[in-house]
Amino acid sequence: MYPKNAWYVACTPDEIAEQPLGRKVCGQPIVFYRPAPDRVAALEDFCPHRGAPLSLGRVCDGELTCGYHGLRVGCDGRALSMPGQRVQGFARTRSFPVVERYGFIWVWPGDAALADPARIVHLHWADNPEWAFGGGRYHIGCDYRLMIDNLMDLTHETYVHASSIGQKEIDEAPCKTHMAGDEVITSRFMPGIQAPPFWQMALRMNGLPDDQPVDRWQICHFTPPSHVLIEVGVALAGLGGHEAAADKKVACIVVDFITPETETSIHYFWGMARHFNPQDPTLTARIREGQGKIFAEDRQMLEMQQQNLLHYPERKLLTLNIDAGGVQSRRVIERMMAAELGA
Amino acid sequence: MYPKNAWYVACTPDEIAEQPLGRKVCGQPIVFYRPAPDRVAALEDFCPHRGAPLSLGRVCDGELTCGYHGLRVGCDGRALSMPGQRVQGFARTRSFPVVERYGFIWVWPGDAALADPARIVHLHWADNPEWAFGGGRYHIGCDYRLMIDNLMDLTHETYVHASSIGQKEIDEAPCKTHMAGDEVITSRFMPGIQAPPFWQMALRMNGLPDDQPVDRWQICHFTPPSHVLIEVGVALAGLGGHEAAADKKVACIVVDFITPETETSIHYFWGMARHFNPQDPTLTARIREGQGKIFAEDRQMLEMQQQNLLHYPERKLLTLNIDAGGVQSRRVIERMMAAELGA
Amino acid sequence: MYPKNAWYVACTPDEIAEQPLGRKVCGQPIVFYRPAPDRVAALEDFCPHRGAPLSLGRVCDGELTCGYHGLRVGCDGRALSMPGQRVQGFARTRSFPVVERYGFIWVWPGDAALADPARIVHLHWADNPEWAFGGGRYHIGCDYRLMIDNLMDLTHETYVHASSIGQKEIDEAPCKTHMAGDEVITSRFMPGIQAPPFWQMALRMNGLPDDQPVDRWQICHFTPPSHVLIEVGVALAGLGGHEAAADKKVACIVVDFITPETETSIHYFWGMARHFNPQDPTLTARIREGQGKIFAEDRQMLEMQQQNLLHYPERKLLTLNIDAGGVQSRRVIERMMAAELGA
Secondary structure, three states, rough: OOOOOOEEEEEEHHHHHHOOOEEEEEEEEEEEEEEOOOOOEEEEEOOOOOOOOOHHEEOOOOOOEEEOOOOOOOOOOOOEOOOEEOOOOOOOOHHHHHHHOEEEEOOOOOOOOOOOOOHHHOOOOOOOOEEEEEEEEEEEOOHHHHHHHHHHHHHHHHHOOOOOOOOOHHHOOEEEEEOOOOOOEEEEEEEEEOOHHHHHHHHOOOOOOOOOOOEEEEEEEEOOOOEEEEEEEEOOOOOOOOOOHHHHEEEEEEEEEEEEEOOOOOEEEEEEOOOOOOOOHHHHHHEEEEEEEHHHHHHHHHHHHHHHHHOOOOOOOOOOOOHHHHHHHHHOOOOOOOOHOOO | OOOOOOOOOEEOHHHHHOOOEEEEEEOOEEEOOOOOOOOOEEEEEOOOOOOHOOOOOOEEOEEEOOOOOEEEEEOOOOHHHHHHHHOOOOOOEEEEEEEEEOOOEEEEOOOOHHHHHHHHOOOOOOOOOOOEEEEEEEEEEOOHHHHHHHHHHHHHHHHHHHHHHHHHHHHHOOOEEEEEEOEEEEEEEEEEEHHHHHHHHHHOOOOOOOOOOOOEEEEEEEEOOOOOEEEEEEEEOOHHHOOOOOOHEEEEEEEEEEEEEEEOOOEEEEEEEEEEEEEEOHHHHHHHHHHHHHHHHHHHHHHHHHHHHHHHHOOOOOHHHHHHHHHHHHHHHHHHHHHHHHO | OOOOOOOOEEEEEEHOOOOOOOEEEOOEEEEEEEOOOOOOOEEEEOOOOOOOOHHHHHEEOOEEEEEOOOEEOOOOOOOOEEEOOOOOOOOOOEOEEEEEOOEEEEOOOHHHHHHHHHHHOOOOOOOOOOOOOEEEEEEEEHHHHHHHHHOOHHHHHHOOOOOOOOOOOHHOEEOOOOOOOOEEEEEEEEEEEEOHHHHHHHHHOOOOOOOOOOOEEEEEEEEOOEEEEEEEHHHHHHHHHHHHOOOOOEEEEEEEEEEEEEOEEEEEEEEEEOOOOOOOHHHHHHHHHHHHHHHHHHHHHHHHHHHHHOOOOOOOOOOHHHHHHHHHHHHHHHHHHHHHHHH
């Protein structure tokens, strides 16, 4: 169960650079393609002629052409032409609202009449030259809400990522969860600790000492339908932490867009936006590689957790204080789905 | 759904040369084997003793011997012997009518009383020394009727096989479909065109010029239950096309025997019979290799089309004039199935 | 369907030497681990916090620690601690009776109150320095009862193992089945035959001639729930066979512990205990390798038999005299299951 009246990340521009892309979003097979270099379109991935996937076709003169018998379809789903056929009476293929923004292709799998691009989550860093971004995509066999739980409770870092970013202080520091409208925010502050290796590197790159105590923070922001953006950073200890002056701290945003494929699988778009050394592509690649390894550690856990939950569908899970972020996020999602159902 | 009272290609002789072959035909597990070098037998692939597949056994002194505990079964399915056992009371294993003809093993998975070998499709070229044949087998995950559709509408060549045998003239030339009893014939004639590479080669091999306009033809013959034989060829332009004198044309027959394995999978026996240079095995191998590559291009399309149709089981597809061959073929199949049900 | 109030082999000690092992036994996901070097514990493989598999965790200070968020669980399933949480109210995780004995870890997946270690099958050879043991484990996709049938009717050796241990005399010699309480015993004696290669080797190793007629025996012992121990051996002919003096014979026990994983899959623990040259680890390895190859031959047969039975669920199989061992074993199993149901 997932809200359909929402903007989800469907793919990245490189995935549709050469040819159309067939991808299932919220259980719906969709073909994404570029009718022109600066435009993007999304149609149901089903040719009205014989049911072939349109994603096996090609874009010819800006028109998606079925790779089986040559039916051409417009961005609005209207059949345009077919060799030797009159196509006026052909059923229109469903089209989906789709927007390219912030380096992602966003799709609205629900009621097109309600799709307002202004409702796409705002990413202040995305078009800001002071920031750099690198990321990747994983396919994971779990309910998208298990991934939200994972990201809204970072105590798992101490265990799942024990050998990389985990440190004991994380699960020793209490976290707090509060709401801001439909946004769920879970914060954890770790004052006066030793910076772990990643942050030591970041401190050095910003001309700050890497051997002094720091105040570390993790502020997880859930926004519907399934985005988790996590402010993370360190400041030299005692100078205000998250609120310290810019030259006394280093900060990043862990980026997580979670797109349901089916009830038990997701397309997971992960990445990191950093507010230092934005012009260094080698650093971007290095961070991306490290993050890719760390996020791969979650995959086995999430997939086996999913299998366990399918094995015991009736079990009630515990919801502790550390789970408040996930619990509140699920409530927001449930309200969205109830609203859809009511509408 | 498939007719069972019909002759299907089960396998080729090389597949049973060394040992019995277990293969599912029309949902029915069957073991094919040679009780003698010039004979072939087909039994349900299920030992009445403990349900072991008989196809894991061996042929000993002409008798199929279960590979688990040694029960011997005759070609008629009668239990013949078993070490230390009296087998008179054993249930008879179902046997299937089976015939070796034209280089194929044909099986009748339905009511044995109705199996008349005279009803096996006649292949005039198969035992004719003026013709040569080469072919192969693919397992494809689609309803057998999707493959019939594919072959009865060759406009797909322009798209699926754009880089090999497709040419724009194919889908620009109108096709006509007519019936001859239970046979469905879809014809397409392309007069005065440039011969594509395959036919240029064939023209040269027959001492004909390869750079002059030709009349090209494609005549698809569906015969029940699921055979499609396609007359293809070119003649020097203006000399009668398909009816031109033998020394002014070159001709082949594309051979397609489609055997349902399950509701959504087939054993696809493809090949080409050619009416030129029949004594050249190197040419046979070369054509076979090229055809194998081309026919592999259909596989992804058919399997993803099948997945799409399973995803939207309620959808009605379009039936255009180009689909008439497939539509008529399905009607013939439906009549056969209705007749079986009525009987 | 399998009895749950019974001791099954869960794993071997090497499988839990480094980290916890997740394994499904009788449909139940269980984590096996060592809280201390000489102890073993078994819990439901499901963390009460969020359903993560506990088997992805680690043992810290003797306590199993969930690899997701750090909940620690005791051997009795009681939640012991969790960073920043009070765990007194947490549901107890189900624990399973588990015993290490004879080089195996034994688990009781049913009612713990009934688990009496004295009911573990007695293996007189296991702790006896005059005997040596080597074995392995296979995962096989079949109902555990098909494997019992297989082992209680060794006529299959003539067919499935024709190229290794099979010999014609096996299926020519009649077998007899009798009961001893809940034990089923099927015996076959082959007097005055030529020893096959394995036994020739064994005779030589015991200083006995390998070229003289021998009396060979196979005595299969089924004990519930699903153990089959097979006494096998040869004695110089005419000196009493199985009862001959120790210096005139060589003897082994083929060891088969069959643990249901699901209704149609098993963990199969196989091996051989031999009563000669026990101090020769090279011989143990050689026998183990040979046995592993032979037992792998059964796998294809059993898995395809299982598929056939699933395809024809309504079919009645034959139960011949050679099947008496399997038939009687199934009756014992049915009585156990009826007793469980009644209780």
